[in-house]
Amino acid sequence: MKPSIPRGTRDFGPAEMQKRQYIFDTVKRNFQLFGYAPIETPTMENLEVLTGKYGDEGDKLIFKILNSGDYLKDFVFSGKEVEAFDKLERSNSNAFLPSNGILESDKHIRQISEKALRYDLTVPFARYVVMNQNALTFPFKRYQVQPVWRADRPQKGRYREFYQCDADVIGSDSLVNELELLSLMDKAFRELNIPVLIKFNNRKILSGIAEILNASEQIIDITVAIDKLDKIGKEGVVKELRDKGISDAAIELLEPLIDLSGSNEDKVNTLKTFLDTSEVGKKGIEEIEFLLNHLSTINIGHVSVELDITLARGLNYYTGTIFEAKANAGTFTPSILGGGRYDDLTGIFGLKNMSGVGISFGIDRIYDVMEELKLFPESVNKVTTTKVLFTNFGEAEQLHCLGLAARLRAAGINTEVYPDAGKKIAKQFEYADKKQIPFVAVVGTNEMAKNTVMLKNMQSGTQMEIGLDDLKTVLAS
């Protein structure tokens, strides 16, 4: 059998892991710097915890887990299915024909599957908060770095298994949380050296717009359509709005907003006029202004921050501020971070008045962007962290080297001893070369007798015979 892995999943080798760890470490360090504490939740959730939280499209992308046991035993198949099955297993097809009901995937899904792989980290977090509400201290700040799964068609920058790095604070409706998250993003992206444009918006603005257009129940259609502005252009957006049944009068009203441009302040001023009669819209503007007014207070300096009222974000649960970050250089500029405020995500699980806000770093896409822009520092661009390899000339020499290795490791120096006996010395050097180990320590009978090693610098090709103390000094530098 030819080995393979499921579409949209990947293996990560040592070289890739060095770089992935670098991103994880940077992001985690910054989470902790802002007071977030780590949690983890199970890979699988009960299906009903996840369904209905991500919109119709999102729900379709949830990976469901088959129940254990013979969950089909109570079902009758239709004549067509029996016929197809009969062709395959003519001999004992009757075994599958008891009498209870016809199998229909939408009706009987629960009897086939009652668990699913997590689709994001936010909903499991909300579930966790509700289940542990009495043990938690609010406002509760948590971070979580785990893979999520989506049954998408994979393409460039889109995987079926990928990691999210989430930081959320729940139990506080202060906009200071949004401000601090902006500060966190700025700091993390600065350390990763990625040029980033952070777009933000507010769901209340979008609600206000829908209200003014007298199309509140079509808010999703409207936001999804204008979200595509930079992709399909103004004509495309107008066409999509028409297709969704938005009236021409409403589309006409909307036009100045589709054309909205200029500085953040200009946009806010236009919005103020437009949303003058909408209470929720005015609240949204107030929130946006607070954030804009304090960007300098928190010293945002690396990322650009731009108000973009076409930013919608598909997830159903957002109610206030929404964030999205994109790489601001190169040709490959996918969304590498998303987030926002959700006022009532825990409500579905029975806990009211628990507003939260959070962001999610898309680490796999960050990796892809950094790879394209060649942003990884030299220190992580290697396949191993081993500093020195001891050669193996034979049993006595190897045992001697094991002792030396133990002393180097005690000094914090990453050390390997070539394990297999009887390998040519050239082979052992080749091993060091391929792993990019910078030093090889050759220890034969001569060196043993003098209690020295012949240390070769693999990059320069030079070598010198030195004692243990000098060895430590050279390798520690």
Place this chain on the structure above:
RNA sequence: GUAGGUAUAGCUCAGUUGGUUAGAGCACCAGAUUGUGGUUCUGGGGGUCGCCGGUUCGAACCCGGUUACUUACCCCA
């Protein structure tokens, strides 16, 4: 779910209007060099040309089907 592209050695790919024994680079193994890698030279192993069927004297090549991968749409990190 919709539309396109691709499938030949472990990897990346050539392969002429259909014609003998299907090639290259990289990788791998051995030797030149029995205490020295990365460079060089010499030799070697490695193929169900995705799969099934059709056309033909003859198919990697043409035709039909099928599967996998991939790009885009939808949606999203």
